[in-house]
Amino acid sequence: MKNTTRDNWRVIVEVMPRAREIRAAALGFANLGHDLNGRLTGEAFEMSFAPRRLGDFGWLSVSDCRPGRDVDAEYRARCEEMLAEFLRHEHVRSGRVECDETHVCSHCNFGWEELTAEEAADGSVNQDEHSVEGEPVCCEAAINEFRTERGVPLLASAGGAA
Numbered sequence: 001m002k003n004t005t006r007d008n009w010r011v012i013v014e015v016m017p018r019a020r021e022i023r024a025a026a027l028g029f030a031n032l033g034h035d036l037n038g039r040l041t042g043e044a045f046e047m048s049f050a051p052r053r054l055g056d057f058g059w060l061s062v063s064d065c066r067p068g069r070d071v072d073a074e075y076r077a078r079c080e081e082m083l084a085e086f087l088r089h090e091h092v093r094s095g096r097v098e099c100d101e102t103h104v105c106s107h108c109n110f111g112w113e114e115l116t117a118e119e120a121a122d123g124s125v126n127q128d129e130h131s132v133e134g135e136p137v138c139c140e141a142a143i144n145e146f147r148t149e150r151g152v153p154l155l156a157s158a159g160g161a162a
């Protein structure tokens, strides 16, 4: 089956320098405020913020993983909280939470790929006439697992040499 891992969680916000009443200090340039006058100008730009690691308590750093913990859900929740805080600021126009997803096969550990509808119908690419869209391509174990779940006849070579 397809195993999905997520990492590199991040909050991306769009900062709008030209918002009303935005001063340099709002962007972190605190000590320039006295010498500046007027509003900032410039185009909106994006900034990306990484959350603190779950296992990082400042005084102690441990693995993110512990039994029963849904690491992805906790990172998503942490990022959503950060995003909500960013969006309270007038010069943050929009934002989103992102992460990188990696899909690998639980049987062979190769990257997970699936047949497209065109490939499934293409006799030069598919496994046999039973191939359908979404069928994995990496190994026989994954293909037969996929077919068993759907009641599709297994590969003719099932049980033989892979």
Ligand SMILES: [Zn+2]
Binding pocket: 105, 106, 107, 108, 109, 110, 138, 139, 140, 142
């Ligand atoms: Zn595989």
